[in-house]
C-alpha cells in the first residue's frame with residue numbers, strides 16, 4: 001500500500017480503459033484468474049430468477065452458463081453450430097420473445113478459435129432490447145482483437161492477464177459501463193459473493209485511481225507491476241493498438257493460409273468467424289495429438305490440443321498473440337509455420353511407413369500360424 005504502488009495501480013486502472021477505448025468504464029483489477037470475471041458479472045449484475053441470454057459458441061460458453069446458474073440466474077442459450085458463432089436473427093428472436101437482464105457471449109471461444117461479432121451483437125441488443133446489458137467474455141481477445149467499449153455500447157468486458165495482455169496469469173481484469181454500475185447499485189439484494197462483490201471493490205478501485213491507498217484484500221503487487229509494464233507497451237509505445245490489431249490480422253491470415261496450403265482445415269467454418277489471436281485446425285486424416293504435438297515440442301513450439309467435447313481428439317490450437325506477432329524480428333510466426341509443416345509431414349511419413357509394414361492379411365506379426373486359425 002505504499003504511495004508508489006498506489007500510483008502504479010492507479011495508472012493500470014487508467015490504461016485498462018485506454019486498451020478498450022473507453023473513457024467512461026469502471027475498471028476492476030483483482031487477484032484471480034479470468035474465471036473470476038464470470039463470477040463478478042453473475043454475482044453483481046444478476047439476482048436470483050433473473051434471465052440471461054447466453055450466446056454459446058463453445059466450451060467457454062458452457063462454463064459461462066454454469067457460472068450464471070450458480071448465482072441463481074435463469075439462463076437461456078442460443079447455441080451456435082460447431083465452428084460458428086450465434087446467429088443474429090436467432091438472438092433478435094429470443095430478445096423479442098422475453099425480457100433479459102443480460103446478453104452474454106464469449107468474444108473468442110478459445111476452444112474453437114471462433115470469433116463472435118461483438119459490435120453487431122451489441123447493435124442488435126441496443127436496437128431490440130435497450131435495457132439489456134451486454135456482457136463480453138474477452139479473455140481470449142483483449143489486445144488481439146479490436147474492442148471499442150464505449151462506441152459499441154458494451155456494458156462489461158471481462159478478461160485476464162495471461163493472453164493478449166502479455167502478463168503472467170493471476171489477474172481478473174474487468175471494465176463495467178456506467179449503466180452496469182447503475183444496475184449493480186440498484187440491486188435489491190447484496191451480491192451473493194464476498195470476494196467478487198463490487199460493494200467491496202468499487203470504493204477500493206476509485207480510491208486507487210484518486211491516488212489514495214485503500215484495502216479490501218491484498219493486491220498481487222508483483223503482477224500489478226508486470227501488468228503496468230504490458231499496458232505501457234500497449235498504450236504508450238509503437239506499434240499503436242490499432243497497428244497491433246492490423247499486425248494480428250496479417251499474422252493470423254498468414255498462418256491460416258499456410259496451413260490451408262498443406263491441407264489443414266480450420267474449425268471456424270467461415271473467415272468471418274475466425275479469431276485473429278489464435279488458430280484452431282484439424283489434424284490430417286489418420287493423425288492425432290500424440291503424433292504431432294510432441295514433435296512440435298521438440299522444435300520448441302508449444303501448441304494446445306483440442307478442448308471442445310465434440311471433436312477434442314481431432315484438432316489442435318495455436319496461440320499467436322502479443323510479442324509473437326508484434327515483434328516481427330523475432331520470427332516466431334515463421335518458426336511456428338515451419339515447425340507445424342515439418343511435424344505434420346514427419347507424422348504422415350511415419351504413419352505411412354507403419355501402414356506399409358502391415359502385411360496384406362492385416363496382421364503386423366507376420367503370417368498367422370495355422371494352429372491359431
Ligand SMILES: Cc1ncc(COP(=O)(O)O)c(C=O)c1O
Nearest residue numbers: 033034035060108110139140160
Ligand atoms: C474465453 C475464455 N474465457 C474464460 C477463461 C477462463 O480464464 P482462466 O483460465 O484465466 O480462469 C478462459 C481461459 O482460457 C478463456 O479462454
